[in-house]
Amino acid sequence: MTDGMKTAGVLGLGFMGASLGAALRGASGIGRVVGYDSSADARAQALDNAHVDEVLDSAADVARAADLLVLCTPVQQIITYLTELGPLLRPGTVVLDIGSTKSAVTEAMDKLLPDDVVPIGGHPMTGPATAGTDSPTARIFAGRVFLLTPTLRTDPAVTRWCTGLLEEIGARVEVLEPARHDRLVAVVSHLPRILPLPLLELADKDPDPMLAELPAGGFRESTRKATENIDMWADVLVTNTDHVVEALRRYAREVELVADRVAESDPAALRELLTTAADRWTTLFEAE
C-alpha cells in the first residue's frame, strides 16, 4: 500500500483524531481523509472545521474506504474496533492507532487483524495540555515526538512509510517496543494524571473545614489534571496497570525521601533539594 494517493480513514474525531485528520489532509500521498465518530456533535465539528474531507455514515464505511486506518478512540474501543472492523479491511491496509498504551493494543492487533493487513502502534506525545489549546489543530504535531511501536507483524517498509508521513506533518518519530513504551509513559504521562488524586483526597479529608476556603493558584494548577478526560484515562489505567502501579510505588518512595529531607529542616540542604529539582525541570524543557 505504500505507492499512489491514499485514503486515510480516522475513527474517533475528538481532539486527537480531528487534529490528525487535519494534519493528514495536508500531507502529500494522502488524497482524501474520511472519518467517523459515534458522537453527532464530533462529526459536525469535524466537518464544519474541515478536519476531514468527508464524514461517512459508519465506522464500517470508513474501514472499507481506508488505505490507512487510524484509530483515535479511547483505548478499549480501539481494541473493540480491531475485532469488528478487521474483516472489512482491504488487503494491504495499514492500521495505525494513537492510543496512549501500546502493549494491549499491539497484541490485540496481531491477534485480531487479518493476515493481509499491516498493523502498527503509535502514540503522539502531544495533546490539549501540551499544545495549550482545546481546539483540534494540525499544528499540535509540529516538533513533538510521535512514537511508533511496530508489532510482531509490522513490515519494516510500513514503519518507514509511516515515519515519512508523520515527519511530513512535523512530528519527530521515534520507534520503540510496546512494553518499553508503556513503562516510560507510565512515568511521564500516566502518573501526572494520577498525582492530583491523593492531593485532592488529602485536602478533602482535612478535619478543618476552613481548608476548603483557601485553595488558590498553586493548588489549582497542581490539581487541574484531575479534571481531564475521564473516559480516555480510565482506559489508559486499565491497559497499563502494572507499569502505572510500579511507577506509583516508586513515586511513593521518592515522597518518603523528600519528607525525610524536609524533616531535617537544614536550610542549605533544602536549597540544594529545590535547586536540583529546578535544574532538572529546566534540562527537560529548555528545548521548548
Ligand SMILES: NC(=O)c1ccc[n+]([C@@H]2O[C@H](COP(=O)([O-])OP(=O)(O)OC[C@H]3O[C@@H](n4cnc5c(N)ncnc54)[C@H](O)[C@@H]3O)[C@@H](O)[C@H]2O)c1
Ligand atoms: N489527549 C491526549 O493528550 C492524548 C495524547 C496522545 C494520545 N491520546 C489517545 O488518543 C485517543 C483519543 O484521545 P482524545 O484526547 O482525542 O480524546 P477525545 O475524548 O477528545 O476523543 C475521543 C473521541 O472518540 C469518540 N468515540 C468514542 N467511542 C467511539 C466509537 N465507538 N466510535 C467512534 N468514535 C468513538 C468520542 O466520541 C470522541 O469524540 C485515546 O486513545 C488517547 O489515549 C490522547
